[in-house]
Amino acid sequence: EAGVAQSPRYKIIEKRQSVAFWCNPISGHATLYWYQQILGQGPKLLIQFQNNGVVDDSQLPKDRFSAERLKGVDSTLKIQPAKLEDSAVYLCASSLGLAEYNEQFFGPGTRLTVL
């Protein structure tokens, strides 16, 4: 079974530029998550989708971050404009559904460096 795919794996940009990350979840997984993992910390949930609807985006900095999952499969996360403090690994995860026993499967992440 193919895992969660993310691209690019690495990205270096200057502050005030924009950047986009892509995630392809495991086939059949209805729930998709984006996490931000700053160096030395655990992942923090940014946004959670159920199919193509947003379940929770309370921790997404909406002035600069946006995310979509238009067809309920792939998802993109965008940052515009980027700040130095956005340097982090952005993880995508997917699960079959919202039930607590549904394990979340994580992709390898995109490491973003903002100069």
Next chain:
Amino acid sequence: AQSVTQLDSHVSVSEGTPVLLRCNYSSSYSPSLFWYVQHPNKGLQLLLKYTSAATLVKGINGFEAEFKKSETSFHLTKPSAHMSDAAEYFCVVSDSGSARQLTFGSGTQLTVLP
């Protein structure tokens, strides 16, 4: 509200000796608890999970954890460390009051010495 505290940011053990990674949690509801492992340049992988069944949970690669409600703890153990166990370990809590979202601890870096 839910939170997790991992009591050690770094743990070093010698190969073949026991491993203990400590975790305390706080939850307003009956929690589910997880341990995830993260190897360098690889995705997070689920080691084991507790979801209100047996309090002693066995996971992959010989790891296990015991849910102790009275101590609000969920420590991870392994009888004998292997070099391949070197990685970052995250204790994670999820409760029914938070749409079952995962809240991660800050992680424990495990070093295994030859």
